[in-house]
Amino acid sequence: MGLLFGSSTSEDSGEPLPGLCAAQRHNAMNQEKLAKLQAQVRIGGKGTARRKKKVVHRTATADDKKLQSSLKKLAVNNIAGIEEVNMIKDDGTVIHFNNPKVQASLSANTFAITGHAEAKPITEMLPGILSQLGADSLTSLRKLAEQFPRQVLDSKAPKSEDIDEEDDDVPDLVENFDEASKNEAN
Secondary structure, three states: OOOOOOOOOOOOOOOOOOOOOHHHHHHHHHHHHHHHHHHHHOOOOOOOOOOOOOOOOOOHHHHHHHHHHHHHHOOOEEEOOOOEEEEEOOOOEEEEEEOOEEEEEOOOOEEEEEOOEEEEEOOOOHHHHHHHOOHHHHHHHHHHHHHOOHHHHHHHOOOOOOOOHHHHOOOOOOOOHHHHHHHHHO
């Protein structure tokens, strides 16, 4: 039999626990209490994952209201007359807003753009977006153009076999339109 320290007893028989010091008995009791507490934390019953608290999912309207109240505190003003907003990302995609609601607070250096956003590749927006590109975007566009295979460009171009040279002439008039206008007058 081991040494006994203190006067601890086992819960079942009331006898002292053999071989445990007071600190070890106290630690064993804490482990039991922790196990009981952890079992009570579970949300959803036995067999579900243990959660600290129930997660309440918020709707998008609640987020919008919170955002609008924060913008109101910053004293933002609506900016009218903006037809589109394009945000060019480093990976070559564009976040495109068509007819957005733009709000700004110059004192807080804050701009808020709300509306329906679409993520598009820069190649899809190309003819109209060239005036909006900066120097760094133009260099990345130039690299993209070099990587773009020449075969795709050649396949889109009309072949010389398909072009009829006879189509360049002005077609001959088949009917006399003056006679048709005389018949309408009668």
